[in-house]
Amino acid sequence: MSDFENREFDVSVAEQIDLTRLRRFVAVAEELHFARAAKALHIPRQALSATTIELEAELGTHLFVPGASPTQLTDEGRALLDWAREVIRAAEQAEREQKPETEPGFRVGFVDGVTVSKWARIWADRLPDVPLEVVGIPQAEQQQALVDGRVDVCFVRLPINRDVLHAIPLWSETPVAVVRKEDELSLLDALTPADLADEIVQDTTELDTAVDALAMVAAVGGAAIVPQSIARLHHRRDLVYRPISDTDFTEIALAWPVDSDDSELREEFVGIVRGRSANSSRGVAAEPARESKPAAKQKQAPKKKPAPSAKGGAKQPGRQANSRGASGSARKSGGRRGR
Numbered sequence: 001m002s003d004f005e006n007r008e009f010d011v012s013v014a015e016q017i018d019l020t021r022l023r024r025f026v027a028v029a030e031e032l033h034f035a036r037a038a039k040a041l042h043i044p045r046q047a048l049s050a051t052t053i054e055l056e057a058e059l060g061t062h063l064f065v066p067g068a069s070p071t072q073l074t075d076e077g078r079a080l081l082d083w084a085r086e087v088i089r090a091a092e093q094a095e096r097e098q099k100p101e102t103e104p105g106f107r108v109g110f111v112d113g114v115t116v117s118k119w120a121r122i123w124a125d126r127l128p129d130v131p132l133e134v135v136g137i138p139q140a141e142q143q144q145a146l147v148d149g150r151v152d153v154c155f156v157r158l159p160i161n162r163d164v165l166h167a168i169p170l171w172s173e174t175p176v177a178v179v180r181k182e183d184e185l186s187l188l189d190a191l192t193p194a195d196l197a198d199e200i201v202q203d204t205t206e207l208d209t210a211v212d213a214l215a216m217v218a219a220v221g222g223a224a225i226v227p228q229s230i231a232r233l234h235h236r237r238d239l240v241y242r243p244i245s246d247t248d249f250t251e252i253a254l255a256w257p258v259d260s261d262d263s264e265l266r267e268e269f270v271g272i273v274r275g276r277s278a279n280s281s282r283g284v285a286a287e288p289a290r291e292s293k294p295a296a297k298q299k300q301a302p303k304k305k306p307a308p309s310a311k312g313g314a315k316q317p318g319r320q321a322n323s324r325g326a327s328g329s330a331r332k333s334g335g336r337r338g339r
Helices: 019-031 035-040 045-059 076-099 117-127 139-147 209-221 230-231 266-274 324-334
Strands: 106-110 132-136 153-158 165-173 175-180 223-227 239-243 250-257
Touching: 019 035, 019 045, 019 076, 019 139, 035 045, 045 139, 106 117, 106 139, 106 266, 117 132, 117 266, 132 175, 132 209, 139 209, 153 165, 153 230, 175 209, 175 230, 209 230, 223 230, 230 239, 250 266
Parallel strands: 106 132, 106 153
Antiparallel strands: 153 250, 165 250, 175 223, 175 239
């Protein structure tokens, strides 16, 4: 600051410069390139040039050497740069000290195909003072995002490295085959791998690029096999999807790092996802695991009990169990049973 005070212009004028213009000057002075500085500040280059002209007019001196290429600072510009850095650092420190203490937030990551809105609403109702940040994570980065601490928990697609991450399986995703709307395969209610034997099947190993695979199906035909949630996410009017049998299901789980500290916020979120009510006791181990297979494959219609025959049924008053009339009647109405 003393160097700056020794210059020919008045320091009291410099002290009136607002932080926004000081930051703009510092960006140019450090880059020594107006276009790059403007891009870093996300402002037009013309606005940055105008700010520099205003500062030089107010201070009564050149901050950059006129006509120099590449851009060069004058002695006054270098002095202002040192002073401006100190002012900005002091302002940022004061802002941090004056900022009221707030409850730490909770960050939830999710891969494509997972919808978090329902749980976010429940969180907001139960913990209105704790902000919940929802972050989309590419599937290829799901493990690293947790290890790096970018998110506290993440909805991931299995498999993952269980040596590094804890995971609670939540549900399985139905696999579907996406085909063109005008394709003959679209006329079927469901498909099998045999139906696709003569078709071009796009590689969807990397679900982060599934949208590109679906674009290829729309362009050249064939099919792409993806979880139903991905087909819905990238829905196109020219494509339809059909359930496909004999194909592995993918599974969604909620994961967090093995070496992370115990967290009440994490336990609260796990409870919300698993349907625990606000008044129920905590404890993830006590929570029943959600069924991992689609309900359609688990529910079976109850078997009807066969009507008791006269031979095996209970004796009725006034009728003998071995009467010919009763046995003959039984053979008549259900004679094929047991043969």
